[in-house]
Amino acid sequence: MGCCHSTPRDDAQSSPYAPSSAQGESSRAITSVPNPALDTPRASSHEPTIPHQTRSRTLGLGEQYNQPLRPHIWSSKKQWTRPELDQEREEFFDTRVTGRQEIWATLKMAVSLLADGQVQNAQGILDASGVTIPTGDLANGAYDEMGNFYQIPEQVISDPVNLVLGSQHLAAGKTEGSKTGEETDEEEVERRREEKGKGVLKHGDSVKVRARLSDRGGPDVIVLLGKQQNVRVLIRRVQEEAGVIGKGKVKIAYLGKILKDGETLQAQGWREGHVVNALVFQ
Secondary structure, three states: OOOOOOOOOHHHHHHOOHHHHHHHHHHHHHHOOOOOOHHHHOOOOOOOOOOOOOOOOOOOOOOOOOOOOOOOOOOOOOOOOHHHHHHHHHHHHOOOOOOOHHHHHHHHHHHOOOOHHHHHHHHHHHHHHOEEOOOOOOOEEOOOOOOOEOOOOHHHOOOOOEEEHHHHHHHHHHHHHHHHHHHHHHHHHHHHHHHHOOOOOOOOOEEEEEEEOOOOOOOEEEEEEEOEHHHHHHHHHHHHHHOOOOEEEEEEEOEEEEOOOOOOOHOOOOOOOOOOEEEEOO
């Protein structure tokens, strides 16, 4: 019988599993390959960042760019009437929630003075409050001393040149003009009565009004005013008490609003015990 001759084979090659020593060498070979991600220096999470700065420093009033105030002249595509503009202005200043309230009150007074053509007086109020206008036009915005920006719509700043003047508005203008003459006569009569001693106010019909003058640091001026007497009478008494008769014009302001001379304090929202501001323009 024939025999089968077999050739011995290497156990390591014939085994389907590699020896443990081979596995160790393979692991070392894999881990010995340099990892470029590990060799690359990682950026530190503590590296300082450069903050975005809008202003290098806070500028004082004397350093901020400022132009003289000038009236804003514009034409509107929308047809505005007098009642609509008045309501728009009132609602705008009553709904401000950003910025400083005292600056908004100053801007409101400046707008009111501009409407009366008192550009210099409006400029004086802005300067006293540290408000700057880089372009001289309030429609382009204003800044306070802290760098806060205040934007006012042009329909709040001034009337458009194409303002709609309805028959009702014209009639109101005529009535207002006639009232102005009547108020002047009433003031003259009141003054003469006081000079003759017939204008003595009865107890309970008068109130003490404390006025804070803008041209001095104090003290406040306290005058007696009849409840039915208008702001014009109050102005004259403040001028007499403060010694500024003939030295300048005085306007009474309350809660950021310049009061109408021909109406009483109570009719314009004043409450007894509250201080009013007497703005002195020389």
